[in-house]
Amino acid sequence: MSRSRSVGETHFFRQPSQFDHMVKVVGARLNRPNSPVRIWSAGCANGAEIYSAVLLLAQRHSLGRGRFTFTGSDFNAHAIEGARLGRFTSWHLRGCSERFREQYFRQADEGAWELNQDIAGQVSFFYHDLLDGAEVETQDVIFCRNVMIYMDPASMARVVDRLYQWLAPDGVLYLGYAEAVLAGDHPGLQLIDSSLAAYRRKTFELTTLPIPVLLPPIPLEPLRPNPIRPRMAGRSEALAFLEEAARFVDSNQPRQASRSLKKSLYLDPSLAVSHYQLGLLELGEQRVEQARRHWRNVITLARRQSPTDTVPGWDSCTWEQLLQWTERQLKRLGESDV
Secondary structure (H helix, E strand, O other): OOOOOOOOOOOOOOOHHHHHHHHHHHHHHOOOOOOOEEEEEEOOOOOHHHHHHHHHHHHHOOOOOOOEEEEEEEOOHHHHHHHHHOEEEOOOOOOOOHHHHHHHEEEEEOOEEEEOHHHHOOEEEEEOOOOOOOOOOOEEEEEEOOOHHHOOHHHHHHHHHHHHHOEEEEEEEEEOOOOHHHHHOOOOEEEEEOOOOEEEEOOOOOOOOOOOOOOOOOOOOOOOOOOOOOOOOOHHHHHHHHHHHHHHHHOOOHHHHHHHHHHHHHHOOOOHHHHHHHHHHHHHOOOHHHHHHHHHHHHHHHOOOOOOOEEOOEEEEEHHHHHHHHHHHHHHOOOOOO
16 A cells, blocks of 8 residues: 555553653754754654643743744544544543643543643644655654554655654654664654664765765766757756856855856766766755666766866866766765676
């Protein structure tokens, strides 16, 4: 089954070690100026998961003054409506201490408890399909537990990558223990602790060439023959666009620089310098697969050349050096067959 599914059952403070860890993560991020800590429960079911986060943080920090945003989403619209009500059974509250129950819940009738409205009002709920739904604002903490176990492997991989894209730098993703292995293959996620099923979004340290120019990322197609595309100008014009891109960067005009790089590769798709730089940029933006694509192109180009010849656009760099640097970058991303 490949579609998103709702989590059928959840309760307050499920997997408590993850919540304890979340409190530490959030505490370290609260000192950022003018930037709330964003916490999202993806596949929130009845809302107990995201409400648990609110309750714990309310005990340790002030929830006012825009310090936090709490959101919950689900593929099941009925579950969303139930979560908004903030009404739970004693079974749902079995993970709550007596102190939490007395402080934050009111017994409505036999076996039913209503969450304090000040707590419930902290959370915004919305309908969302993790596979094909709209983009989500960058989050510091994402809970997505026991959602992907209903999906086929291809869908699982897609959801993990989308969650990765929605994590802030060094943001933390909490999965269900049965799903944790799914994130282990993603090159942008680093396991924090196997007992927590928690992953941090990696921050990559980039290795640069003698004359690197950091430019904004642009998506490019892999190298392939195109017999109908005219040879518009040639190598010299492509190198001119490369120089133009560097000038745009120096004058803080990243969009124009991106266009110039794209033009350089349109005129000459064998310009390895542009491919290598774009690989660095994609990795800096955490777009790992795009970085791999550019660096595979570099390796293909470098292996066609004499190792001691210099690389066009980088006169102080030989093809052998470029090949070694690029292979090293790909190995850092987990590729052994380079």
